[in-house]
Amino acid sequence: MATSNLRYLELLSKSFPTAAKASAEIINLKAILNLPKGTEFFCSDIHGEAEAFSHILRNASGSIRMKVDEVFGDELTDAQKRALCTLIYYPQEKLAVELGRCADENEWFYATLPQLVEVCRRAAQKYTRSKVRRAMPADFAYIIEELMSESTAGPDKEAYYQAILRAVVETGRAREFVVAMAELIQRLSIDQLHIVGDIYDRGPAPDTIMDALAGYHAIDIQWGNHDVVWMGASLGQPGCIAHVVRNCARYGNLSILEDAYGINILPLAAFAMETYRDDPCVAFGLKGNPDLSPSELDMNVKIQKAMAIIQFKVEGALIDRYPEFGLDNRKLLDKIDYERGTVVIDGVTHELTDKLFPTVDPADPYRLTAEEQEVMDRLAQAFTLSEKLTRHMRFFLEAGSLYKVCNNNLLFHACVPLNADGTLMETDVFGKRYAGRALYDALEQWVREAFFGQDDERRRRGRDLLWWMWLSPGSPLFAKSKMATFELYLVADKAARKEHKNPFYALQDDAQAMGNIFRDFGLDPETARIICGHVPVKVKDGEDPVRLGGQVLTIDGGFSKAYQPTTGIAGYTLISNSYGMVLAAHEPLESAQAAVEQELDIHSVRRVVDEVDRRTLVADTDTGAKLKAQIADLEELLSAYRSGLIAEKA
Structure with a gap:
């Protein structure tokens, strides 16, 4: 030996x-x-929609209702099953409702506790007793284990079982026990959670989602482009900060900065309200219908314009610093004729939809004014000193990566960049060319360099590369021809705004092209799958999230309310268990309050993507x-x- x-x-x-x-x-x-293998749960493009995402996790995308149906069959009515499911999803809130209207609390507990035990026993049946024991809350572990393992057959066992339940009620611990059982059922219903990118931007509560995920029992995250831009902002990268603040204003979510992360925007607000005081900011209306007062709407519009102009300026400086990024066509402030109010893009002259640029010097359009520079300096300090934001970004680094290979599935947010012929597209990263898996590995190394590198210059390059990953055609997280922010605001011609997707998306039914990707990542082209998000699937227009016979799955179904009119649904989740793989398309959640009070669940249409001949085992x-x-x-x-x-x- x-x-x-x-x-x-x-x-x-x-x-x-x-x-x-x-x-x-x-x-x-x-x-x-x-x-049997545990249940894997895949979700992408949550975009700050904490309430809807929380509900999907609580009901395990409909799996808990299925367990209730399996356990009770016709023994319970549909109304009773809905009430029991709502109790499992929202135990504290539902308890308050139920106990507030029942005549005898103890009687309700004696009827409900055995039901929770039965559902929990069903949820736990595919796990070892030791694994279930580790998932149990410490205060009730012994009691839960006894109740779940004891059969009520025979008078001795029945008496023992009932004695445990009576003791729980008589000691005044029934409320806490119900909550513990409900949370245990939720936990056992999902063995591993995969988030395939884009927790941030658009929606109002990404911080709430991050707090929930940081405490989750088993999770991995594949960073999306909207995530890495927040990562860059947390490090003080100016292009990332400009986008993050502008986007929060665009969706009426400046409270994310102020209330969630303690980032003071008063200097910015004062600057924007003064600089654009008499400017209607006609091109900078808000997306969606945020519930803001007229004065708040006016402030958001002016902040949005102020940050858009600052963004175009700082991005111009970054483009000049890194000519290898190949983004020179995104420098457009110098292409404006400020007297005529026109701009030349790709050789075509367009009239601007907004012609007031009080902070732009036509002779030096990318220079920040002294006031703009002060605003950016204050914002950079606020972002880098936010303890909560730093904590959330470090969690990204601990639980996340740019891609993951798991159980023959390749997980990434957007794409593996391809050429039109289906071959892997090379991308220049600081003078070295990479494609496929090598590109992903090189970029992830630079991301971690940005946070933990010992060399100042390499840390700066890593920070700037986070901005590049957010918007570059060569970035596997963006995967489009250009980030048309300028055109979306200032050019009416929709053709000029068009962002062409990387050939990866057109080739998703091409076995040879997808096979090139699978082989590059060390996977079997005959059996492997790609699971990605990023591009909303327009279900209402007939688009299909399932491609290449189920080997490519795009699971961005529009969690973001702003995208639901485009997709026609309110998000996808993908569930992989021992029986196969199911894709669930969800309808919008009215509210968590309605879910509790009216026992409204998210209606989901489940579609079997793959059904195995025999149950998949841990082996x-x-x-x-x-x-x-x-x-x-x-x-x-x-x-x-x-x-x-x-x-x-x-």
Whole structure:
């Protein structure tokens, strides 16, 4: 036996000091391999819609209602099932409603607690008892385990079971117990949560989502372009800050900056209201219908214009600093004829929809005024000093990455950039050219350099590359020909605004092109899947999120309210369990309050993407591969014990 391998086995023997303990662990791991795989839950493009996303997590995309139906069948009416499901989704809120209207609280508890136990037992049946035990709240772990493992068959067991329930009620702990059971059911219904990018921008509460995800039991995140631009802003990158503030104003969500992250925008507001005091800012109306007063609307419009002009200026400086980015066609302030009110884009002259630019010097259009510079300096300081924002961005780095390969699925937010012929497209990153997986790996290294690098220049480059990843045609997170922010505001011609998608999207039914991607990431082109988001699927126009026979799945269905008129639905979720894969298309949630008071659930249309011939076991997953490797190591240790090569410890 090699010396290095012997040293490893000696280290392993510290955890399993006897043949008996090694044998017991082998038995345990081999048993786990034969359990059904846990449920994976995929979601993308949440865009700050915390209430709808929270509800989808709470109901596990309809899976909990299915468990209730399986457990109770015709034993409960539909109304009773709805009430029970609502209690599981919103235990504290529903408890207040139910106990406020029932005549006998104890009677309600005695009827409800056994129902929760039965649903919990159903949710836990695919897991080992030790895994379920670890998921249980500490205060009630023993009680829950006893209730879930005890059969009520026979008078002795029935009496024991009822005695536990009576003790829970009589000690005044029934309310807390209901909440604990409901949260345990929620947790057991989703074994692994995958967020395929874009938690930020548009919606009102990305911080609430981040707080919830930071406490989630098993999660991974693939960063989206709207996420990396916030990551850059948190580091003080000026292009990222300009976008983030402008976008918050555009959707009427400046409270995200002020209330959620403690970023003081008063200097900006004072500057915008003074500089654009008599300017109607005609091209800078807000998106959607934010519930703002007339004065608030006016402030948001003026802040939006102020930050748009600052954005065009700081981006011009970045484009000059990095000619290798190839973004020179995005410098448009110098293409404006300020006397005529026109701009030349790609050789075509367009009339501007807004012709008032009091802070732009036509002779030096990209120079920030002293007031603009002060605004940006104050914002950069506020972003970098926000403790909550820093904490959320560090969570991104801990739980996230640019892509993930998991159980034969390739997860990324937008695309793997392709040429028109389906070959991998090369992109220049600071003088080196990368394509496919190598591009993703290089970019992720620079992201982490931006946060943790020891060299000042490399950290600066990493920060600026976060801005590039947000809007460059070569970025796998953006995947379009241009970020047409200037045109969307200032040019009426829709043709000038057109953002052409990377060929990846047109080639999603091309087996050869997708096969190039699968092989590059080390996956089998015959069986692997791509799961991505980024581009809203226009269901109402007949677009299909399922391509190449189910091997490519685009799951951006419009969580963002601003996109729901475009998609015709209110988001997708993808559920992969031991029976196969199901895509759920969701209708809008009226409100969490309505869900509690009126027992309204999100209606979801479920579509089977893949149905397996036999249930997928843990042995068939990436976790199974790791367990098999552990078993092999333990069997080698067991052999070493039995041959006397390693002595057992007392």
